[in-house]
Amino acid sequence: MTLLDVQNLEVTYPGGAAAVRGVDLTLEAGQKLGIAGESGCGKSTLALALLRLLPAGTKVGGRILLDGEDVLAMKWGQVRAVRWAGASIVFQGAMHSLNAVHRIGDQIAEPILLHRRATAAGAKRKAGELLEQVGLPAARASAYPHELSGGQRQRVMIAMALACDPGLVIADEPTTALDVMIQAQILRLIEELVSEQNVGLIMISHDLAVLADTCDRLAVMYAGRVVEEGPAGRVFDDARHPYARALSAAFPRIGDPASRFAPAGLAGDPPDPSALPGGCAFHPRCPVALESCATEDQPLRLADAATGRRAACVHAGAGAEEAAAVVDAAVVHAPAVRAAAADTTLPDIPGVRGSGADGDDSGATGSRAGTDDGEATGPRASSGAATSGMDADGGAGTSGADAAGSTGAADPEAGGTDGARSTTA
Ligand SMILES: Nc1ncnc2c1ncn2[C@@H]1O[C@H](COP(=O)(O)OP(=O)(O)O)[C@@H](O)[C@H]1O
Numbered sequence: 317m318t319l320l321d322v323q324n325l326e327v328t329y330p331g332g333a334a335a336v337r338g339v340d341l342t343l344e345a346g347q348k349l350g351i352a353g354e355s356g357c358g359k360s361t362l363a364l365a366l367l368r369l370l371p372a373g374t375k376v377g378g379r380i381l382l383d384g385e386d387v388l389a390m391k392w393g394q395v396r397a398v399r400w401a402g403a404s405i406v407f408q409g410a411m412h413s414l415n416a417v418h419r420i421g422d423q424i425a426e427p428i429l430l431h432r433r434a435t436a437a438g439a440k441r442k443a444g445e446l447l448e449q450v451g452l453p454a455a456r457a458s459a460y461p462h463e464l465s466g467g468q469r470q471r472v473m474i475a476m477a478l479a480c481d482p483g484l485v486i487a488d489e490p491t492t493a494l495d496v497m498i499q500a501q502i503l504r505l506i507e508e509l510v511s512e513q514n515v516g517l518i519m520i521s522h523d524l525a526v527l528a529d530t531c532d533r534l535a536v537m538y539a540g541r542v543v544e545e546g547p548a549g550r551v552f553d554d555a556r557h558p559y560a561r562a563l564s565a566a567f568p569r570i571g572d573p574a575s576r577f578a579p580a581g582l583a584g585d586p587p588d589p590s591a592l593p594g595g596c597a598f599h600p601r602c603p604v605a606l607e608s609c610a611t612e613d614q615p616l617r618l619a620d621a622a623t624g625r626r627a628a629c630v631h632a633g634a635g636a637e638e639a640a641a642v643v644d645a646a647v648v649h650a651p652a653v654r655a656a657a658a659d660t661t662l663p664d665i666p667g668v669r670g671s672g673a674d675g676d677d678s679g680a681t682g683s684r685a686g687t688d689d690g691e692a693t694g695p696r697a698s699s700g701a702a703t704s705g706m707d708a709d710g711g712a713g714t715s716g717a718d719a720a721g722s723t724g725a726a727d728p729e730a731g732g733t734d735g736a737r738s739t740t741a
């Protein structure tokens with residue numbers, strides 16, 4: 317049975333922010349799914365929705381089938397049982413997630429006592445074993461959080477997430493607050509533990525390169541939607557959606573000096589979820605948008621039958637290779653290397669001005685790509701300085717996660733996060 321099957325998930329915050337809009341995702345036991353996207357794209361909201369950790373008054377629609385049971389339809393007692401034992405979350409910033417006045421061993425033992433009905437001695441023994449699994453001596457169980465380094469605290473959070481042998485672990489930016497050497501260790505640790513225990517993993521990050529390295533599949537979110545989903549390597553190396561392609565191009569490739577000296581990016585920021593643009597929400601920033609994109613939204617559709625890759629773009633599907641070449645010329649080849657790109661004869665794509673060599677295209681078919689002076693350099697190139705939105709996450713955007721309480725599985729009573737389902741469907 318599929319471990320997690322998310323169907324048409326919609327989340328709207330009390331103020332009207334449509335943070336998640338019709339997300340469909342599946343995850344098999346033992347599989348690792350990465351979720352990427354700029355800050356504010358709805359990644360944390362999606363994670364919190366999976367365990368009903370959203371603030372009171374938030375409207376949630378759709379279905380979240382965990383081991384075949386709809387989390388959104390469960391009674392609170394059942395939801396509490398599912399947290400920790402069915403699925404658990406590792407948040408970023410362990411210092412804020414651990415209780416400063418309790419020893420870490422006691423904090424790890426607490427869910428084991430509550431959810432596994434273990435004896436005090438049994439829970440203590442298990443806490444020691446978990447610490448050793450995450451690379452800390454069992455004797456550190458008597459330490460307080462402030463006595464540990466940031467990386468050690470994040471290891472404790474991972475031990476807590478694994479305490480009740482969940483089938484699913486959700487890691488929301490688990491390494492954002494850590495320095496770069498420790499990040500790699502922690503990611504490797506999570507990956508190893510979930511692989512050993514055949515646990516499903518959802519790893520959330522704004523860093524597509526990290527996810528491509530760690531996960532089997534990758535979903536890229538934009539404005540509350542999944543805009544591309546598929547095998548991690550393919551999405552990172554050869555994305556079909558212009559946003560996913562731009563996100564991927566923002567990360568320099570080893571051995572590619574052009575990308576080191578002129579990393580590509582996109583101007584602007586993701587839209588405010590309370591005031592989304594019509595049509596495809598990406599159209600104001602899209603270098604290959606057609607006129608119709610301002611009014612017509614695109615569903616996630618099969619873009620590559622061989623790999624089951626899906627993308628939500630008018631250019632995805634038939635002729636996808638040609639579309640990818642156009643997006644490459646517009647986004648991947650930033651101004652510093654644009655001259656070289658201009659020498660490349662681009663394939664002609666109906667409706668995309670500048671995709672072919674014809675600089676006289678009147679634009680009657682509605683593309684807003686290309687330069688107005690008819691310069692045959694391909695679609696509108698992104699501004700060289702425009703990487704701002706791409707890697708601006710940096711630990712922000714976790715408001716929802718913070719709201720969820722301190723330990724990653726806050727009870728609504730304790731954490732004040734009702735998470736009440738106000739189903740719109
Ligand atoms: N508790 C909240 N109340 C209202 N809006 C929120 C809340 N939490 C997040 N948002 C909004 O929802 C959108 C998605 O946020 P989030 O899920 O945190 O994105 P990400 O994790 O991708 O950075 C953002 O625009 C954010 O401002």
Ligand code: SF4
Pocket residue numbers: 557558559596597598599602603604605606609614628629630631
């Ligand atoms: S081409 Fe149109 S549908 Fe595709 S991403 Fe750009 S705006 Fe959206």
Ligand SMILES: [Mg+2]
Pocket residue numbers: 359360361489712713714715
């Ligand atoms: Mg977030």
